[in-house]
Amino acid sequence: MIDETNIIEVVRAAANKRILFLPHAIRQMSRPDRMITTADVRRIIFNGEVIEDYPEDARGHSCLMLGRDDGGRSIHIVCSPKNEYLAIVTAYLPDEDVWSSDLRERM
Numbered sequence: 001m002i003d004e005t006n007i008i009e010v011v012r013a014a015a016n017k018r019i020l021f022l023p024h025a026i027r028q029m030s031r032p033d034r035m036i037t038t039a040d041v042r043r044i045i046f047n048g049e050v051i052e053d054y055p056e057d058a059r060g061h062s063c064l065m066l067g068r069d070d071g072g073r074s075i076h077i078v079c080s081p082k083n084e085y086l087a088i089v090t091a092y093l094p095d096e097d098v099w100s101s102d103l104r105e106r107m
Contacts, residue, residue, distance in 0.1 A: 007063050007081075008050050014081035015045045025077075025088040036091045040069040044077050045086065051076075051104045062089060066103055074103050 021029075021038065029036040048067025055061050062080035069075055078089040094103045 007053055007061070010061075010081045011050070011063065011065075011079060011086060012046060014083075014086035015042070015079075018085035019045070019088060020085045021088045022090075025090050029091045034091075034093055036069070036075055036093075040067075040075055041077055041088055041091055043067060043069065044075055045079065048077075059087070059089065062087075066094075076103070 019038075019042065021041075028034065029038075029041070044065050044067030048065045050063045051066045052064035054063060057080065060080050060082065062078055065077050065079065067075055067077075074094055075091060076094045077091040080087045080089055096103075098107060099105065100107055
C-alpha cells in the first residue's frame, strides 16, 4: 500500500523502470495549444511536486504533479505508479480560472 508521504518516491522509482504514456495523455500532450513533450513530463516527474494524491483512484493509486517546462510554462500531469512502470494518464496546462494563483489548489 502506498501512502501519501512516499508517493513521490514510488512515482520516481516506477519512472526509473519505464514510463508508459497512455493514449489519452498522448492526445492531450499533442494538442496544438499545448505541445507538451515527453521530456517535459520526465522533468516534472523527477523535479516537480505532488499537489494532489488519489489513493482510491479506479486506475490504482495516482497523483497530480506540478512542474515547469524549459520555457517556464506550468504543467500538470496525472500519473499512476505500477510495479513495472509509471503510467502517464494525462498532461495539461492548468487553467487559471480553475486553479489558485500558484496552480496548487483547485478553486
